[in-house]
Amino acid sequence: MRDLNVKQSLTSYLRLAVYAPLLVGATTVLFEGKPVGTPDAGTFWRIVDEYKVTTMFTAPTALRAIRRDDGDNEFFERRGRQGALKTLRALFLAGERSEPSIVEMYQKLLAKHCAPGAMVVDNWWSSESGSPISGIALSAAAGFDFSSQDRPTPLSIKPGSAGKAMPGFDVRVVDDEGKEVKRGVMGNIVMGIPLAPTAFTTLWEDEERFYKGYMKRFDGKWVDTGDAGMIDNSGYISIMSRADDVINVAAHRFSTGAIEQAITTHPSVAEAAVVGIPDALKGHLPFAFITLSTHEHPEGAVPDDKLANEVQKLVREQIGAIASLGGMIQGKASCLCTDCM
Amino acid sequence: MAQEPIQDQVYRASTDDPETFWSRQAENLYWHKKPTKAFQRTTKHLEKLNVSHDHWSWYADGEISTTYNCVDRHVLNGNGGCVAIRWDSPVTQQKETYTYKQLLGEVETLAGVLREEGVKIGDVVLIYMPMIPAALFAMLAIARLGAVHAVVFGGFSPAALAQRIEASRPTAIMTASCGIEGAKRPTGYKAMIEEAVQKSSHKPAKTVIWQRDQLRYVISIHASYVRYILTLCIQFQMGSYYEGRRTTQLATTGQECAKQRTEGRRRTSKEWRWSLYYLHLWHYRFTQGRRSFGGRSCCRPELFHEVPLRRSWAWRCTVHGLGYRMGCRPLVYW
Numbered sequence: 001m002r003d004l005n006v007k008q009s010l011t012s013y014l015r016l017a018v019y020a021p022l023l024v025g026a027t028t029v030l031f032e033g034k035p036v037g038t039p040d041a042g043t044f045w046r047i048v049d050e051y052k053v054t055t056m057f058t059a060p061t062a063l064r065a066i067r068r069d070d071g072d073n074e075f076f077e078r079r080g081r082q083g084a085l086k087t088l089r090a091l092f093l094a095g096e097r098s099e100p101s102i103v104e105m106y107q108k109l110l111a112k113h114c115a116p117g118a119m120v121v122d123n124w125w126s127s128e129s130g131s132p133i134s135g136i137a138l139s140a141a142a143g144f145d146f147s148s149q150d151r152p153t154p155l156s157i158k159p160g161s162a163g164k165a166m167p168g169f170d171v172r173v174v175d176d177e178g179k180e181v182k183r184g185v186m187g188n189i190v191m192g193i194p195l196a197p198t199a200f201t202t203l204w205e206d207e208e209r210f211y212k213g214y215m216k217r218f219d220g221k222w223v224d225t226g227d228a229g230m231i232d233n234s235g236y237i238s239i240m241s242r243a244d245d246v247i248n249v250a251a252h253r254f255s256t257g258a259i260e261q262a263i264t265t266h267p268s269v270a271e272a273a274v275v276g277i278p279d280a281l282k283g284h285l286p287f288a289f290i291t292l293s294t295h296e297h298p299e300g301a302v303p304d305d306k307l308a309n310e311v312q313k314l315v316r317e318q319i320g321a322i323a324s325l326g327g328m329i330q331g332k333a334s335c336l337c338t339d340c341m
Numbered sequence: 342m343a344q345e346p347i348q349d350q351v352y353r354a355s356t357d358d359p360e361t362f363w364s365r366q367a368e369n370l371y372w373h374k375k376p377t378k379a380f381q382r383t384t385k386h387l388e389k390l391n392v393s394h395d396h397w398s399w400y401a402d403g404e405i406s407t408t409y410n411c412v413d414r415h416v417l418n419g420n421g422g423c424v425a426i427r428w429d430s431p432v433t434q435q436k437e438t439y440t441y442k443q444l445l446g447e448v449e450t451l452a453g454v455l456r457e458e459g460v461k462i463g464d465v466v467l468i469y470m471p472m473i474p475a476a477l478f479a480m481l482a483i484a485r486l487g488a489v490h491a492v493v494f495g496g497f498s499p500a501a502l503a504q505r506i507e508a509s510r511p512t513a514i515m516t517a518s519c520g521i522e523g524a525k526r527p528t529g530y531k532a533m534i535e536e537a538v539q540k541s542s543h544k545p546a547k548t549v550i551w552q553r554d555q556l557r558y559v560i561s562i563h564a565s566y567v568r569y570i571l572t573l574c575i576q577f578q579m580g581s582y583y584e585g586r587r588t589t590q591l592a593t594t595g596q597e598c599a600k601q602r603t604e605g606r607r608r609t610s611k612e613w614r615w616s617l618y619y620l621h622l623w624h625y626r627f628t629q630g631r632r633s634f635g636g637r638s639c640c641r642p643e644l645f646h647e648v649p650l651r652r653s654w655a656w657r658c659t660v661h662g663l664g665y666r667m668g669c670r671p672l673v674y675w
Binding site: 018019022023025027028029030031032033034037038039043047050051136137140141143144146152154155164165166167168170193194195196197201204207208211212215220235 | 346347348349350351352354355356359362363368369370379380382385387389390392394395396397398399400407410411412415420423424425426427428429430431432433441471472473474477480481508509521522523524
């Protein structure tokens, strides 16, 4: 059902795409198509070229779909070599967690073919926040002087992190009792009152549900986001999963996002989704669904032994033997429903 | 010691002194009534639950129009010739460009149509449309009237749409005759809308339809739900288009549109004195998260009617405020 979720996020983007560029007098490019198949995986880059796009906003799932069809980035490279993508200064990603492998891949492509200093910017937000809660500002000076033309060098990105808190959002990581945890430790991501002016202040005709859904869990002290993650020493926020995506394997708590991240470091894996399957002994076992970034997609649903062992090794190395996968299934489609694209 | 990066300085300014920071940000927008104060801490008391909790409000006494700030302002500042929207549709082999001036014309006309159809301040209008410029006109026109738009993505199933209709109780639905998903054949929205309205206990009074050439929305007056729906077919791109017996309304709508345009121009300060709200409907919150596949996801029905309500003024303050500077440059989104 990820497609529905992506769409929900896209509903937020629709507003972003309508109001934000129009408010500043920019041009918004409205695209009726999909990242692949209309007609091919090069359609996004054709649009960047044709309309001289400077800022592109998309969901990582679209980039994964492109990677699945165009594993060697031939479309991007071809247009890039012609110098046709030089206008692009930033590729903003949101809607779900961007795993480091996809960020790093596109960061390399941007550095090679796009505007000087072009960046992949993962940013985190929700329907509730109405605008990014965290990210990297490309022209931060505008925060003090709207007409400023200064372009100080932006903060650097950290692949896997959704950047630093945006103005007005007091983001904290707390334990289940609402006590702040140390930097670098995973916990519940919450926000202090007030939220920035873009954010919701209640639910439609339902003050009680607003309280129960967001305020009650931490006794009115924090607004609950339902996301789990961590903040590092320099204030970079990593959103690892929904709070209830944390699985419990033999009394160890793992975020499915971290396991997915380990799996996608394998060069042949385009996408991964990890779920917890019940296990009588350990409580949960991580189970992975993957799609491959190969040109020819195999028919069988069970990955061959070589791939299975390699992936298992990556998980053991990066997370620990205790997170070893309880099983893995490979499929052709990234989403069960193609509507998400 | 190295200087603190500007992004960090801006962030600190916003949390150290929200009042000053957000008052300054608000100066970047046109207010029909300037707020005297940006930030207010409040306490909310919930009688049903007998609890009180800290709360807050922003720009409590300000009045602002999102549409005015998004569209009119640029035209009045002499930037009407700048391109506002480029539409690229590989699925229909079509491309279109709208300048700010053209966009204003479309939005004014459509706002006039909606007003004539009885949409008032505070009403909810549900949008069920594909990725076409008309969807943007609809959003801006609804906001212009001080109404609330609830966006449901075109292609959601009738059951899902019915739930959203029931939750938001819209006065009208704005839709298109079809959506086109990738290389597939066009999906007609007529059957989806009809089934959704039939399933919902709330019956929206009006349905406004954007006719697309790929598949037209043919009104069947024999359908059992017709007594609930006064279906109004409008091709707002090419003036007004009516089918069957609604032709008599063509003239009135045309007149009303012309009136709305002139009124809009003449009564600028008065017309737009509405506090704008919009709502975002989303019904499913997945307990199992976003990276899940089929069987794993489940929804929390208790959050079924979740509709955050928020002031819609603020995009610029944060979006531009922290440097998503787009100038007159294009932005692609997917």
